Amino acid sequence: MIRLQELRAQKGITMKEAAASLGMPYTTYVNYEKGLREPSSETLILLADFYETSVDQLLGRDTSAAAAAQAAGTPKERKLQLLARRAAGLPEAEYERILKNFEDTIDLYLQARGIGREDK
Structure with a gap:
């Protein structure tokens, strides 16, 4: 209208x-x-x-x-948000372990590709 x-x-x-x-x-x-x-x-x-x-x-x-x-972000960001919501119901220790494993995996990938971390 x-x-x-x-x-x-x-x-x-x-x-x-x-x-x-x-x-x-x-x-x-x-x-x-x-x-x-x-x-x-x-x-x-x-x-x-x-x-x-x-x-x-x-x-x-x-x-x-x-x-x-607009705040929902790019498709990649929305996918990460969806994965985080799926894991949110897990016990805190398991949730933190999954996040740490994910972060370590990303760091290893970036290091292998010779790409620096953005948050450093």
């Missing part, structure tokens, strides 16, 4: 003023605001810039969900 009406009201302008400022026909803007027409990706960027917001916020996308998705 495009938040054009809400953003336009915050800006204190009419639909005609918004359309004129954006350089588009009034009827086109009205159709975007009423949800009768979907703007192209280029138009979404134009609208977001005009209303000084992001395309995500313009579309009503939950930005906390977007931030959470």
